[in-house]
Amino acid sequence: MTKKTERGLCELYAEDPERADYLVFGRIAGADRRGFLKGAGLAAMGAAVGATIPFSANMPAGLIPAALAQTGDGGTIEGKDGLTVLNDRPVNAETPAHLLDDDITPNNRHFIRNNGQMPETHDPAGWSMKIDGEVGEELELSIDDLRNNFEVVSYPLCIECGGNGRSAFNPPARGNQWTVGAVGNSQWTGVRLADVLKAAGVKDSAVYTGHYGADPHLSGDPEKDSLSRGLPMDKAMDPYTLIAFEQNGGPINPFNGAPLRVVAPGYPGSASQKWLKRIWVRDQVHDGAKMGGMSYRVPAYPVAPGTDVPTDDMVIMGPMPIKSLITNPVDGLELPAGTSSIDIRGHAWVGEGAVAEVEVSNDFGKTWMRADLQAAPNPYAWQRWTASVPLPGRGYYEIWSRATDDQGRQQPFAVSWNPRGYLNNTYHRISLTVAA
Ligand SMILES: Nc1nc2c(c(=O)[nH]1)N[C@H]1C(S)=C(S)[C@@H](COP(=O)(O)O)O[C@H]1N2
Ligand SMILES: [Mo]
Numbered sequence: 448m449t450k451k452t453e454r455g456l457c458e459l460y461a462e463d464p465e466r467a468d469y470l471v472f473g474r475i476a477g478a479d480r481r482g483f484l485k486g487a488g489l490a491a492m493g494a495a496v497g498a499t500i501p502f503s504a505n506m507p508a509g510l511i512p513a514a515l516a517q518t519g520d521g522g523t524i525e526g527k528d529g530l531t532v533l534n535d536r537p538v539n540a541e542t543p544a545h546l547l548d549d550d551i552t553p554n555n556r557h558f559i560r561n562n563g564q565m566p567e568t569h570d571p572a573g574w575s576m577k578i579d580g581e582v583g584e585e586l587e588l589s590i591d592d593l594r595n596n597f598e599v600v601s602y603p604l605c606i607e608c609g610g611n612g613r614s615a616f617n618p619p620a621r622g623n624q625w626t627v628g629a630v631g632n633s634q635w636t637g638v639r640l641a642d643v644l645k646a647a648g649v650k651d652s653a654v655y656t657g658h659y660g661a662d663p664h665l666s667g668d669p670e671k672d673s674l675s676r677g678l679p680m681d682k683a684m685d686p687y688t689l690i691a692f693e694q695n696g697g698p699i700n701p702f703n704g705a706p707l708r709v710v711a712p713g714y715p716g717s718a719s720q721k722w723l724k725r726i727w728v729r730d731q732v733h734d735g736a737k738m739g740g741m742s743y744r745v746p747a748y749p750v751a752p753g754t755d756v757p758t759d760d761m762v763i764m765g766p767m768p769i770k771s772l773i774t775n776p777v778d779g780l781e782l783p784a785g786t787s788s789i790d791i792r793g794h795a796w797v798g799e800g801a802v803a804e805v806e807v808s809n810d811f812g813k814t815w816m817r818a819d820l821q822a823a824p825n826p827y828a829w830q831r832w833t834a835s836v837p838l839p840g841r842g843y844y845e846i847w848s849r850a851t852d853d854q855g856r857q858q859p860f861a862v863s864w865n866p867r868g869y870l871n872n873t874y875h876r877i878s879l880t881v882a883a
Pocket of ligand 2: 607
């Protein structure tokens with residue numbers, strides 16, 4: 448069912464340790480592990496176990512690092528803290544909801560969605576990107592060129608993976624089984640993509656952007672791209688669509704695209720190309736890797752769960768839908784006997800327009816209470832909400848949250864099914880118990 452490349456480490460190793468070793472490290476390191484684990488291969492393993500490995504040269508081929516084997520969840524990732532690893536190759540990790548409580552998501556809590564291998568370098572010195580295609584003048588720009596020649600702007604901006612919430616699909620959808628944590632709201636600093644496009648002189652024939660990054664394809668085939676998606680011109684020209692070189696006032700986390708990435712907030716995360724090397728301005732809808740077929744596309748009309756939808760009936764996803772998250776308390780909290788209410792808080796966001804209202808329920812959606820909703824600092828940033836919820840007596844409660852946008856579109860209770868499990872914006876639900 449699942450593609451080999453999307454499987455976890457333990458499964459790969461159980462089947463054929465030699466081959467697994469080659470797949471996991473060989474292509475990256477350019478050598479097998481018999482005493483030759485070094486460079487990017489060593490870095491990848493170090494990242495997977497969460498530490499450098501002084502005696503790496505002694506590791507026999509086929510040995511699963513104990514840190515990974517023990518946990519069974521792929522272990523921890525260097526520079527990230529408390530994330531749940533869904534896949535180790537490519538690296539995919541989500542943030543538990545209660546660790547997304549900050550207004551601004553710190554680097555170590557921002558989720559990771561990789562389609563390919565990690566690039567060899569994240570060094571800003573010597574990094575450059577190209578703008579070509581439907582432009583008057585092709586540009587090759589270093590990070591200093593971007594900093595010095597364009598207005599630098601900085602905003603908290605929400606990036607959410609189009610597949611966030613996929614684990615709730617039934618029948619299940621292939622791919623990473625994200626629960627709710629493939630979303631983050633870091634402070635991104637960079638230049639407006641629009642300004643750079645204008646400097647290059649976008650022609651009237653421009654229809655779409657095509658983005659390219661430095662991450663090698665999983666197969667190691669240099670002819671293949673891991674992912675190359677883009678934006679319709681109006682979204683590319685949106686003043687909040689950035690080419691970013693800082694995350695939270697410092698270097699971008701290597702897993703989040705250092706040293707340069709697109710941040711196209713509001714659109715599915717796949718439009719926010721990491722490790723950015725090139726923007727190709729197209730005279731047609733971009734047809735790069737994972738633009739077609741079933742990737743990042745949904746049926747043009749609602750379908751019954753399990754429907755086999757023809758590829759021709761699939762359309763590219765637009766802005767992300769209205770959504771909310773409860774970030775405090777943690778799911779499953781047990782409260783002391785006699786607790787009669789609890790303060791709840793979280794965030795709400797929407798891919799276009801604004802969040803109009805957030806409501807919470809303590810009775811499985813029979814009644815709803817309006818939460819206090821803070822104003823957004825800028826478009827495409829998530830918004831803080833708070834509520835005090837009564838807990839009338841001992842027992843098990845679920846707290847549900849649902850947001851409504853300024854067009855009256857509200858989070859639904861049930862998943863609107865589609866073949867690849869995108870755009871799930873159902874209520875967020877946590878459980879609480881008040882002790883007897
Ligand atoms: N070069 C490159 N950019 C990429 C990806 C990728 O695999 N390669 N994944 C995309 C997807 S699907 C998402 S959801 C976001 C995730 O960003 P993050 O890993 O910084 O959270 O990056 C996007 N940009
Ligand atoms: Mo994504």
